[in-house]
Amino acid sequence: MKIRAVRVIVTCPSRNFVTLKIETECGLYGVGDATLNGRELAVASYLQDHLIPCLIGRDASQIEDIWQYFYKGAYWRRGPVTMTAIAAIDVALWDIKAKAANMPLYQLLGGKSRHGVLVYSHANGRDLEETVDEVGRHIDMGYKAIRAQSGIPGLDGTYGVSKIKGFYEPADADLPSESVWSTSKYLNFLPSLFEKLRATYGYEHHLLHDVHHRLTPIEAARLGKDLEPYRLFWMEDAVPAELQEGFRLIRQHTTTPIAVGEVFSSIYDCQQLITEQLIDYIRTTIVHAGGVTHLKKIAALADLYHVKTGFHGATDLSPITMGCALHFDSWVPNFGIQEHMHHSELTNEVFPHDYHFEQGYMYLGDKVGHGSDIDEKLAAKYPYQRAYLPVNRLEDGSMFNW
Numbered sequence: 001m002k003i004r005a006v007r008v009i010v011t012c013p014s015r016n017f018v019t020l021k022i023e024t025e026c027g028l029y030g031v032g033d034a035t036l037n038g039r040e041l042a043v044a045s046y047l048q049d050h051l052i053p054c055l056i057g058r059d060a061s062q063i064e065d066i067w068q069y070f071y072k073g074a075y076w077r078r079g080p081v082t083m084t085a086i087a088a089i090d091v092a093l094w095d096i097k098a099k100a101a102n103m104p105l106y107q108l109l110g111g112k113s114r115h116g117v118l119v120y121s122h123a124n125g126r127d128l129e130e131t132v133d134e135v136g137r138h139i140d141m142g143y144k145a146i147r148a149q150s151g152i153p154g155l156d157g158t159y160g161v162s163k164i165k166g167f168y169e170p171a172d173a174d175l176p177s178e179s180v181w182s183t184s185k186y187l188n189f190l191p192s193l194f195e196k197l198r199a200t201y202g203y204e205h206h207l208l209h210d211v212h213h214r215l216t217p218i219e220a221a222r223l224g225k226d227l228e229p230y231r232l233f234w235m236e237d238a239v240p241a242e243l244q245e246g247f248r249l250i251r252q253h254t255t256t257p258i259a260v261g262e263v264f265s266s267i268y269d270c271q272q273l274i275t276e277q278l279i280d281y282i283r284t285t286i287v288h289a290g291g292v293t294h295l296k297k298i299a300a301l302a303d304l305y306h307v308k309t310g311f312h313g314a315t316d317l318s319p320i321t322m323g324c325a326l327h328f329d330s331w332v333p334n335f336g337i338q339e340h341m342h343h344s345e346l347t348n349e350v351f352p353h354d355y356h357f358e359q360g361y362m363y364l365g366d367k368v369g370h371g372s373d374i375d376e377k378l379a380a381k382y383p384y385q386r387a388y389l390p391v392n393r394l395e396d397g398s399m400f401n402w
């Protein structure tokens with residue numbers, strides 16, 4: 001099954017996406033997501049200028065060998081740009097293999113392990129009251145698990161609080177917008193949000209929260225302890241995770257479950273976190289951590305240490321990633337939960353897909369492959385528009401984590 005042609009498609013239907021399309025001589029094609037929010041063109045160039053010339057003429061069925069070729073053959077290994085590019089190739093090749101086998105991707109992985117994929121949505125508000133109302137709205141929509149993010153008293157805006165209700169896109173400007181952060185204001189406020197949420201809605205629904213890389217380990221330990229009475233499903237990205245051993249400090253002090261990994265690009269970024277059981281959920285994604293081939297290895301390691309999957313699924317991951325992730329989620333034995341943010345109507349038109357939401361779960365159709373595609377004609381109508389993720393400073397102006 002020789003690879004005849006490979007194309008990088010950059011499009012911006014309400015936000016930027018990079019897609020890779022691999023065509024074979026026998027007429028089968030596969031698509032992969034190569035979107036890295038705020039650095040899209042770096043991945044497009046890595047694919048166009050460095051990987052595609054080595055891909056033409058290869059046998060599309062040799063998924064593992066191609067993965068190893070681009071990982072070991074680069075000399076410069078790992079990192080989000082490299083691993084997102086490899087992921088796009090990998091997902092497109094798995095798409096082709098499943099189409100060639102005339103089966104949905106989950107069948108090729110080992111068949112379904114569950115009837116549906118439990119997902120969590122994003123509820124957010126400018127203040128506590130609005131956030132509590134938004135969580136109620138998501139409960140009414142049928143979600144069993146809801147992430148709650150709120151504006152912080154005394155701070156103008158913060159991570160996770162959308163300007164347009166129901167649609168959150170952080171890459172919001174042609175140059176990085178700047179936000180201001182105060183850890184003390186955040187730590188003073190946050191427990192009251194979850195106290196109010198539990199007092200209002202009880203304990204029937206899973207509640208999640210994304211700290212978004214903004215605490216030190218001991219601050220995260222304190223927050224975890226403060227949140228214990230509200231029994232969160234997880235506290236996400238509490239600390240920037242370059243220092244994996246730093247999570248020992250959090251673990252020593254709190255039983256609040258810990259999730260991390262959406263910014264990771266390889267098994268080496270989470271090896272210590274998993275093998276020392278410092279986390280409960282691994283959030284690495286199909287699009288940023290080397291695709292299906294590498295994610296299978298991460299999930300298998302996690303399974304040995306009681307760590308479950310909890311894949312990132314924000315709107316800056318295209319419906320191709322969502323579709324492929326849902327196939328993986330349907331199969332993987334140590335599944336935890338899948339993030340689900342609604343893409344815009346326009347995005348869904350450019351990326352037709354075969355999954356739907358119903359009463360807190362996502363369900364796959366029975367299309368062969370991973371079931372998602374790109375309408376190239378429509379995509380061509382929406383040229384790339386540079387957009388950066390914000391940067392974050394402390395109140396004294398010090399550069400901080402966004």
Ligand SMILES: O=C(O)[C@@H](O)[C@@H](O)[C@H](O)[C@H](O)CO
Pocket residue numbers: 037170210212262312313314315316339389
């Ligand atoms: O958990 C999440 O969904 C967030 O961390 C994302 O919104 C993240 O900020 C964006 O994907 C970054 O592009």
Ligand SMILES: [Mg+2]
Pocket residue numbers: 210212236237262
């Ligand atoms: Mg996150």
